[in-house]
Amino acid sequence: MQSRSAHKVNALIFLLLIFISALIIAFRIDNVRFEADILSCLPKETKSGIDESIIDEYTKRIDSQIVFLVKDTKDKIKAYNAVKELYNELKNDDMTADILGYSDSDSQKQFNEYIYKNSHAIISNKLRKSLEKDSYDKKVLSSLFSGFAGVSSNEIASDPLLLTRNVIKELSKGNNIRIKDGFLYIKYKDDGYYFLNVTTKSSAFNLKSTKILSTKLTDLVLRLENNYSVTILKRGTLFYSQKASQKSENDISLIGSLSLIGVFSLIFFVFRSVRPVVLALLSVFTGVLSGFASVLLFFDSVNIILLAMALSIIGIVCDYTIYYMSLRLRSQSNQSAFDTIRILKKPLSLAVATDAVAYLIILLSPIEPLKQLSVFCMVTITVSCLFVLTIEPYLCQRVKRREFKNTAIIEKYLSFVSKRKNCLTVLLLIILICALCVPFTSFNNDPKS
Template sequence: MHRRLAWGWLAIVTLLVALLCTLLPKARLDSSVLSLLPASSLGKIPPQIENGFLQRLDRQMMWMVSPGNTADPAAAQWWQSQLQQQPFLQNVQGPMDAKGQQEWGKFYFEHRNGLVDNQTRSRLQNGGEAQAQWVLSQLYSAFSGVSGKELANDPLMLVRGSQLALQQTASQMRLQNGWLVARDKQGRYWYLLHGELKGSSFDMQQGRAAVEQLRVLHNNLKQHFPQAEVMSRGTLFYSDYASQQAKHDVSTLGLATVIGVLLLVLAVFRSVRPLLLCATSVAIGALAGTAITLLCFGELHLMTLVMSMSIVGVSADYTLYYLTERMVHGGENSPIESLRKVLPALLLALATTAIAYLIMILAPFPGIRQLAVFAASGLIASCLTVVCWYPFAVRGLPVRPVPCSRLLTAWLDAWQHKKAVRIGVPLALLVMSLVGIASLKINDDIASFQALPKDLVQEEQAITALTGQGMDQKWFVVYGDTAEQTLQRLEKLAPELDAAQKSKAIGSYRMIPLASLEQQQADLRLLSEAAPVLQKRLAESGITVSAPNLQQMAVTPDIWQKSVISSGWRLLWLSLPDGKSGALVPVSGVYNSAALGEIAAKIPGVSWVDRKVMFNELFSHFRSLLAGLLAAAVVVIALSYVLRLGVKRGLLNVVPSLLSLGGGLAALAFSGHALNLFSLLALVLVLGIGINYTLFFSNPRGTPMTSLLAISVALLTTLFTLGMLVFSQTQAIASFGIVLSCGIFCAFLTAPLALSTSGHGEGKREK
């Protein structure tokens, strides 16, 4: 019968290898920390609109080049020429050349009746008297420079009005020889360039190569222009930073983990075969985890790999428990008999740990769900490897005396006969837990989960100060079934935002300078009413002009996007193949995010997006939900103990689980970290993994000395793996590791509570 199980498991492992070989070439390794966030984060917005805008925003790149205190664009021109040669960039733009400026002016002139700005529109109200006064003021101004040709071709001066309105709504930058130029407080000139990545900013390999190449270009720029400086902005730089941190964790911490586990197994068993058996079960677990995760998700997150280091120690526990039983009792029992002794504890341990990981599927974060699937499938595969194969693989394994038997016996004796230990240790942990929990702070701020590099943050702040445009990801998303519907909804939103600006709810906003066809028709009627008034007022001033051209000059989003005047605005408009469209309205200086949410709720097809606030609220919600699930899990475990062992022993057996949770939280507080969703995810694993130690001790077929040796080795292997996470450069992973390692250590310390006071004799006989 057992041989059939072994051959059956071999067939399944072979299928997993084939599955992995099929999926791996098509798989994508994601390095974005944002992938740990909910897949849908922008509320009710159609997914196609949401994904389209997010992909565009992720690809955007911006550079500010300064030659120094002189207004010489040579350094910026050199930088632009180098960027245009890079294969990973597209649409790199700097200055607008003379031809572009001519096309700009030509388009505005040919479509002037369809590009009426808000200020001109307000002047055209009530018959156009205000517009006539404004035209006269421009004619008699010493600084306006109105030519006779301009007045003859555009008597209403619609082109001039549009240009002035754009200048007023533009950023702090000014046009100089075709370049957008800003000047900082030190008097340095900064020239603006922008472009797009050809691929995703979260492509780890392309991102690393792009960042390295840009660093090389920066060094070359310094050689040609020693006084020049470059500042960069883009999701690429943050994504590369995150991927390099995770890569460091996988390579450095993963190597330390493997070496530590190998040395420990060699030291305990003093044989290469147990080492190979541990490596085999861990490898098959990793194989199954990777294959099943790729089958379910089609990709693997780099942070999933980092956090999955936690299952290396856990999956080795099953092998170590069985090998320990064989090392101590191999002379008395056959391999199958040894398996029967440990099988109930193994299966219970597997079930509790797998359930603990699978609970994390409830979290709405793709990266965390990947971790749950990876870990649960990997642990099941590791345990099945032990159960199906190892009774055949351990034949002839040397039987050795229990290492450190005096120390282990003394520890068992202290727990069973010394109240100072049996009561004192749990009591000390309880006091420590209560003190730590009392000082624990809650922080759901997503910004605290990962420390950003100071140089990137400083450049970001400097670019924001120069351009007046930040990257705080606060905007309205307006969408509709047609472009016309989207534009009409934008027009309904605009007066609400003007009111919010006056009430200091926001500082400013940017909206594409494009009107709906309905509004363009209304503007044409206003122009028709204003034209006679203007001609009359000019005639009274001795100026004769011909009647303005009042033909319809319709501008649709398609025409607008293909024209030169949409340069710098195209990012804010999205057209889909099915005719649906969307528009972004970035908002800066937000003082009342809730009020903006109320504005969006009043207008169909408008959503307010404050991603930081949204994520913080989401993290808070699921933290509370997970805390409830954790409490429910403890109650279920307590009931199962009571039903299996009776009220007294059942409640006593749940004490290690409670103290492990309290110890993990106390360690979090004492280390200066705050409680967040990731901390509670770690507590779920503390509960699932720590309960294994109690189960090993409460196994009626096992012996205390064997159980203590097994969980001691298991603890050390787990600490080698989970403890390594403490040294991660990503704060969320570091706090995850602190809670896990300290919580599981507390579970180990108190696990002997599961021993009955009559079990000490067996421990002595083992000695």
């Protein structure tokens, strides 16, 4: 009686834990950001000595930057009209904060005035040495009398030494960037590109804004390419994050569906009963609920890539119910559900402890999403095991003892692996296959792909 009452207390404590987890999710879900952070998958540099706030600010700036290159064509008007329409569309969009790449007449005038006022301060050492030579006046005269120099009387009156002209010439020397039709123009090999640098208002790591803005910009680029027959290149963390989030959503749908259907179909096929399937579902649900609550409790954002990776533990979580149901169905007629769980308590606890320690090691990783994965998996497998130990005995009191059907395949497998020679042969074959496949395996660390 004392043991039964203690078990009832444990069950009530477990239900209270699940209730608290549900409350944490209810109160924290609106304050947590779901993201597809590409840069957060990179380890943080801990030995650089740079303040983390500076690194975070730099990351945010990279995050909000988008670059567009409109390739120039033989029909100059088409390329110019394309970049002009692109600029106007981006300028009028509510999700863009600033656009660099267009310089109107006022901006160019301000730049020239700045160069003129500060020309004495920014002249190069080469120009200073040229000024000290006696031949500098001859260079000025050659420019005045040259028909191609374009020196006006106003420039002679304002800047008789032509310092501003020389400073601009020095700044532009070896530079492939210039102003063309009011836009920044880059010359690369034999091709020319109009350049636009866009800063977004919201973070590219925000899942909702990423999807909206990425779709809008992709559609805009396709429309302009079709209308003007030009090539528009785009780069930015926004597009990488959107691709990662889309791939993660697809992985969650595919892997989640296949895992659930496969695992629970297998359970039903083995036990020929709905009860183990329902118990496994409840075990997974309580574990995932508590694991998700723990992530929301310790982190301010949840990386969607985590959700796809975390689905790998569904099979591990279902194992605890399978262990218990297998032992329960093969138990003696005078053995209660609580007697069965007492037999299974130590080996099941040891199995959970080893799984939890394995994920605990991942917590030492400098990568934030992996830390979230570690916390989620540790809590999920622990709470799922607690569900089996505390709740399932109450739900399995009326389960009748019976023999498993169609166990011939399982018995043949156990007979095969029980022989040491067979196990070593299989292990060597696996090692050999891996060794042969490694030279043909390629690794890609390019985030844009």
